[in-house]
Amino acid sequence: MADIVFDQIDKIYDNGFQAITDLNLEIRDGEFMVMVGPSGCGKSTALRMVAGLEDITEGELRIGDERVNEKPPRDRDIAMVFQSYALYPHLSVFDNIAFGLKLRKMPKPEIREKVEYAARILDLTEHLGRRPKVLSGGQRQRVAMGRAIVREPQAFLMDEPLSNLDAKLRGQMRAEISAIQANLGVTTMYVTHDQIEAMTMGDRVAVIDRGLLQQVATPRELYLDPDNVFVAGFMGSPPMNMAEVTVEHDGDALAVQLDNGRIAVGPALLDRRPALRDYVGKRVIMGIRPEDVKECAEHTEIPADRRLSVRIDLVEALGSGIEVHFAFPAPRPDQRTGRELSEEVSVVGELIGEQPGANAWVGTFGPRSFVRNAETVDIALDTDQAYFFDLDSGLAIRH
């Protein structure tokens, strides 16, 4: 087992496309690192560079303190699970799992022992004699896992291993992979575009966009304290609501000016982020998570200076809560926020016939709310939990 270090890595393809720019990242020994980002962001390229399937243009890649840039894949002692599983169709499940061990000329009894052990963990024992094509998607996925496990490699590399499974199986395999990794303690690099996988599985998560590393942190930290507007918008479902607003004085405290009306900034937030005072009179991006948009009728404790009357465009009852969609009276920021990459946002926008330029927001209300479509309701924004970002740099205003 070993750590994996990206040291100022660049990747430029032959056609001139720069897939990765100056990537610095350390995956610690035994850590489960998830790389997440929109499609085409370079996360798979990074993974394939660790596997040795892509050349490294610039920089140094180290596995266990050893430079591996020039090492062929077979000498790197890593195992990879592919999105398509890449099982050998002509070999039985047993031979698929044993493939790497046979290549290493391991004695037969030892191979048998290891394969049977892996099959027991993965619940594949009764399928060992069958061909991959008669297995279900979940079973194939497990065979691919088994092939990685028996190698006892320094690191597991997984390239969207769950995206070919249906939703229910995906949830189950998510838990299984996490458990297996925790048991074996093998350093793991896991690539996905699905932020739920990232949040639930990773010890730490690296968010990548357009070849640039945005933030590396624990899932909790990413969610509660995003470095910049992209991470804030990308992580979370439904994604964070955002609007461009002006910061103003409100007595001793601060408020934000909307197109019509203003909202007070929570004092608790101001204590945590005093730097916001430097932005008085300037435009900033304000972000509020859907769960911090509340229904006044249910949350009478929120002061009146953080309330707003809006017309509800769409109500989606989820059982555990209600998602309400409405137009927020302040413009949508022009920056790439990661929000627009969420399929949910654009679909709902289309559904409710959103005006071009209108800023569609989402709030999650309690399951017992009586809000209906086309109703005008009073909502409260819990601005103690709001996020503010610099309009030019997109960086979080923190101190």
Place this chain on the structure above:
Amino acid sequence: MSDNAATRAIDESAFQGRSGTQRGFGGWFIDTGWRHLVAFAALLFALFPVYWVVMGAFDSSGSLATQDLVPQDVSLDNFRALLTDDGHPPFWTWFWNSMKVCFVTSTGTVLLCASAAYAFSRMRFRGRRSGLMGILFIQMFPNSVAVVAIFLILQRIGDVFPALGLGQLSSLVLVYLGGAIGIQTWLIKGFYDSIPHELDESAKVDGATPFQIFYKVILPLAVPILVVVFLLQFIVTINELILAEALLRGNESNQTLALGLSAYVNAGFDSRWGPFAAGSLIAAVPVLVIFYFAQRYIVSGLTAGAVKG
């Protein structure tokens, strides 16, 4: 959407079926019957020569002119004339020579083309595209065009290495191999291209060398197309006459089936038609045997090659 379309299609076909029965035989014939007629004509066209040769082999009258559609006198006389009677030709020598040439040529073709196709399909190197185009262009000129050049080359080689000179089966095999590489390489490459690259990559990460990837992953998956290539090459080789005639003419003991039989039937004008048909029938046996053992691969191999090659 698609459900609706499917239902509509079913409704339509049901409607057509009903109207067909109502219109009687004429309606049925216009809808489907004519296809049976075309199929029957095509079958007749394809099978008649085979039928004629089989009947010729067992018709004891033994000549093309006297053979009937249904032979009057069925016997094994023709086989005896070819194989055992006094003055019979060295048929088994021809047969054995042909088997040697065909098996070595077909096996060699599979080995050469499977490796060449692997390089063309999986490796990226300078001259890859032009190489692929090159072998295709060269393939467009039939070997028989080059027969004079080949004759002269072998003559010169024979001066130095008699074993590879004129009149030798080994040199004939070499010439056949050279002629086969083009189209068969393309056929196999097309099949390789349809094998997902993830399998190579997975094997690579598992620790396989490029050669191990080739024979442990790619080759086993390509068996259908390899069988087809073997079979096609076998048939082409066993039937080949022009080159064999030019290169083996001088050597009586190194005749192939096609060469020996054609000389035999030509020398007798019409009278040796019966034994000739009997010989052709025996020559078809090895091909049939290979077909029998390979048939489960042939359909998948041919279609895969057809789509991707």
